[in-house]
Amino acid sequence: MHEHEHDHEHEHCHAHDHDHDHAQEHCHAHAHAHTHPHTHDHPHADANAMTPEETLALLGYMLDHNRQHADELHDVCHALEHEGKDEAAAKLSEALHHFDHGNDALEEALKLAKGV
Secondary structure (H helix, E strand, O other): OEEEEEEEEEEEEEEEEOOOOOEEEEEEEEEEEEEEEEOOOOOOHHHHOOOHHHHHHHHHHHHHHHHHHHHHHHHHHHHHHHOOOHHHHHHHHHHHHHHHHHHHHHHHHHHHHHOO
Protein backbone atom coordinates (compact mmCIF):
# COMPACT_ATOMS: atom_id res chain seq x y z
CA MET A 1 0.00 0.00 0.00
CA HIS A 2 1.21 3.48 -0.90
CA GLU A 3 0.07 6.63 0.84
CA HIS A 4 0.14 9.88 -1.04
CA GLU A 5 0.06 13.05 1.03
CA HIS A 6 -0.04 16.52 -0.36
CA ASP A 7 -0.80 20.00 0.87
CA HIS A 8 -1.81 22.89 -1.27
CA GLU A 9 -3.50 26.23 -0.97
CA HIS A 10 -4.85 28.24 -3.83
CA GLU A 11 -7.71 30.30 -5.06
CA HIS A 12 -10.00 28.59 -7.53
CA CYS A 13 -11.77 30.88 -9.97
CA HIS A 14 -13.89 30.09 -12.91
CA ALA A 15 -15.56 32.60 -15.17
CA HIS A 16 -19.09 32.08 -16.31
CA ASP A 17 -20.19 33.34 -19.70
CA HIS A 18 -23.58 32.26 -20.91
CA ASP A 19 -26.23 33.11 -23.41
CA HIS A 20 -28.10 35.06 -20.77
CA ASP A 21 -27.71 38.53 -19.32
CA HIS A 22 -24.84 38.10 -16.91
CA ALA A 23 -21.24 37.06 -16.77
CA GLN A 24 -19.92 36.03 -13.37
CA GLU A 25 -16.70 34.89 -11.89
CA HIS A 26 -16.70 32.78 -8.78
CA CYS A 27 -13.58 32.61 -6.64
CA HIS A 28 -13.04 30.25 -3.77
CA ALA A 29 -9.99 30.10 -1.53
CA HIS A 30 -9.08 26.56 -0.57
CA ALA A 31 -6.45 24.96 1.62
CA HIS A 32 -6.10 21.21 1.50
CA ALA A 33 -4.17 18.46 3.18
CA HIS A 34 -4.91 14.98 1.90
CA THR A 35 -3.62 11.51 2.59
CA HIS A 36 -4.85 8.89 0.17
CA PRO A 37 -4.11 5.22 0.72
CA HIS A 38 -3.51 3.59 -2.63
CA THR A 39 -3.84 -0.17 -2.99
CA HIS A 40 -4.53 -2.49 -5.87
CA ASP A 41 -5.24 -6.17 -5.87
CA HIS A 42 -5.03 -7.63 -9.35
CA PRO A 43 -4.93 -11.41 -9.05
CA HIS A 44 -5.14 -11.86 -12.82
CA ALA A 45 -3.24 -8.78 -14.01
CA ASP A 46 -1.91 -10.51 -17.14
CA ALA A 47 -5.43 -11.39 -18.27
CA ASN A 48 -6.44 -7.70 -18.15
CA ALA A 49 -3.21 -6.21 -19.51
CA MET A 50 -3.61 -3.39 -22.01
CA THR A 51 -1.25 -2.46 -24.77
CA PRO A 52 0.48 0.92 -24.41
CA GLU A 53 -1.78 2.25 -27.16
CA GLU A 54 -4.91 1.03 -25.36
CA THR A 55 -3.70 2.59 -22.12
CA LEU A 56 -3.17 5.99 -23.74
CA ALA A 57 -6.45 5.80 -25.64
CA LEU A 58 -8.43 4.90 -22.52
CA LEU A 59 -6.77 7.56 -20.39
CA GLY A 60 -7.38 10.20 -23.07
CA TYR A 61 -11.00 9.13 -23.43
CA MET A 62 -11.56 9.25 -19.67
CA LEU A 63 -10.06 12.74 -19.43
CA ASP A 64 -12.28 14.06 -22.24
CA HIS A 65 -15.30 12.32 -20.74
CA ASN A 66 -14.64 13.80 -17.29
CA ARG A 67 -14.15 17.30 -18.71
CA GLN A 68 -17.53 17.01 -20.47
CA HIS A 69 -19.15 15.99 -17.20
CA ALA A 70 -17.50 18.95 -15.46
CA ASP A 71 -19.02 21.29 -18.06
CA GLU A 72 -22.45 19.74 -17.51
CA LEU A 73 -22.11 20.04 -13.74
CA HIS A 74 -21.10 23.66 -14.17
CA ASP A 75 -24.42 24.26 -15.96
CA VAL A 76 -26.24 22.51 -13.11
CA CYS A 77 -24.46 24.81 -10.65
CA HIS A 78 -25.85 27.84 -12.49
CA ALA A 79 -29.32 26.32 -12.57
CA LEU A 80 -29.17 25.88 -8.80
CA GLU A 81 -28.02 29.50 -8.39
CA HIS A 82 -30.93 30.73 -10.52
CA GLU A 83 -33.33 28.65 -8.43
CA GLY A 84 -32.03 30.37 -5.30
CA LYS A 85 -30.51 27.13 -3.99
CA ASP A 86 -27.28 28.81 -2.97
CA GLU A 87 -26.13 26.15 -0.50
CA ALA A 88 -26.56 23.40 -3.06
CA ALA A 89 -24.79 25.53 -5.69
CA ALA A 90 -21.92 26.21 -3.28
CA LYS A 91 -21.54 22.51 -2.48
CA LEU A 92 -21.59 21.65 -6.19
CA SER A 93 -19.01 24.36 -6.82
CA GLU A 94 -16.83 22.74 -4.15
CA ALA A 95 -17.30 19.36 -5.82
CA LEU A 96 -16.35 20.87 -9.17
CA HIS A 97 -13.20 22.24 -7.61
CA HIS A 98 -12.19 18.71 -6.59
CA PHE A 99 -13.32 17.34 -9.95
CA ASP A 100 -11.07 19.87 -11.69
CA HIS A 101 -8.12 18.78 -9.54
CA GLY A 102 -8.76 15.16 -10.49
CA ASN A 103 -8.96 16.05 -14.15
CA ASP A 104 -5.75 18.05 -13.92
CA ALA A 105 -4.05 15.01 -12.38
CA LEU A 106 -5.44 12.79 -15.15
CA GLU A 107 -4.11 15.22 -17.74
CA GLU A 108 -0.68 15.17 -16.11
CA ALA A 109 -0.75 11.36 -15.97
CA LEU A 110 -1.58 11.27 -19.68
CA LYS A 111 1.31 13.62 -20.49
CA LEU A 112 3.68 11.50 -18.42
CA ALA A 113 2.43 8.31 -20.04
CA LYS A 114 3.01 9.86 -23.47
CA GLY A 115 6.48 10.94 -22.40
CA VAL A 116 5.69 14.60 -22.97
